[in-house]
Amino acid sequence: xxTIHQWPVAEIKAVGSPLSLGCTxxxxxxxxxxxxxxxxxxxxxxxxxxxxxGQVESVVQLNLSASRPKDDQFILSTEKLLLSHSGFYLxxxxxxxxxxxxxxxxxxxxxxxxL
Amino acid sequence: xxxxQQSPESLSVPEGGMASLNxxxxxxxxxxxxxxxxxxxxxxxxxxxxxxxxxxKEGRFTAHLNxxxxxxxxxxxxxxxxxxxxxxxxxxxxxxxxxxKLTFGTGTSLLVDP
Numbered sequence: 039x040x041t042i043h044q045w046p047v048a049e050i051k052a053v054g055s056p057l058s059l060g061c062t063x064x065x066x067x068x069x070x071x072x073x074x075x076x077x078x079x080x081x082x083x084x085x086x087x088x089x090x091x092g093q094v095e096s097v098v099q100l101n102l103s104a105s106r107p108k109d110d111q112f113i114l115s116t117e118k119l120l121l122s123h124s125g126f127y128l129x130x131x132x133x134x135x136x137x138x139x140x141x142x143x144x145x146x147x148x149x150x151x152x153l
Numbered sequence: 154x155x156x157x158q159q160s161p162e163s164l165s166v167p168e169g170g171m172a173s174l175n176x177x178x179x180x181x182x183x184x185x186x187x188x189x190x191x192x193x194x195x196x197x198x199x200x201x202x203x204x205x206x207x208x209x210k211e212g213r214f215t216a217h218l219n220x221x222x223x224x225x226x227x228x229x230x231x232x233x234x235x236x237x238x239x240x241x242x243x244x245x246x247x248x249x250x251x252x253x254k255l256t257f258g259t260g261t262s263l264l265v266d267p
Contacts, residue, residue: 070253072253072255074257079260079262080260081241082197083257084255089253095253128196128197136253137254138245138246138255139202139204141187141202142197142199142255145196147195
């Protein structure tokens with residue numbers, strides 16, 4: 039069975055500090071990977087997607103970057119956090135072929151508070 | 154940025170009742186429609202997808218799609234307290250790289266009173 043693990047579960051960071059969030063998918067080779075951001079009680083905003091190792095496409099500019107160093111790993115990072123980065127970050131995977139016709143499977147998320 | 158509007162924003166139904174949620178897209182290129190459910194503090198989970206006009210039933214959940222009006226609805230019969238959650242519709246374009254972009258709606262918060 040496939041599992042998706044996000045780390046850390048929660049972070050409290052200062053404005054201007056760096057950030058690195060991670061996501062690992064086990065049990066599925068060559069998944070499509072996604073990062074989403076969600077304000078408390080709000081909608082989900084897609085940030086990035088990746089079809090293969092080393093390739094990441096940005097969907098919206100939020101002073102964040104993403105990388106896929108391994109087939110099963112997706113990293114979200116920034117060098118300088120802003121207050122607006124606070125929220126819930128969700129990693130997801132789908133079968134190859136995109137999210138149109140394939141289910142997105144989400145991780146449990148990372149709660150980020152920027153103070 | 155295409156918009157996906159959901160209504161109502163929040164909804165309260167008694168246990169055993171019927172909950173009806175609505176979603177309208179503003180872009181005719183959107184062809185694939187999904188419903189996702191998110192319990193508090195968790196990641197969303199897919200409920201069902203619907204790609205063709207008409208009804209699709211899965212257990213207590215029925216989705217209805219009208220492509221001409223870009224409207225999709227979700228009906229939950231015999232609502233249970235465990236159905237209390239945020240419900241999102243999500244839409245996607247089928248074309249190549251946009252097939253990887255899934256746009257989520259504004260969400261409906263459902264509360265089922267025991």
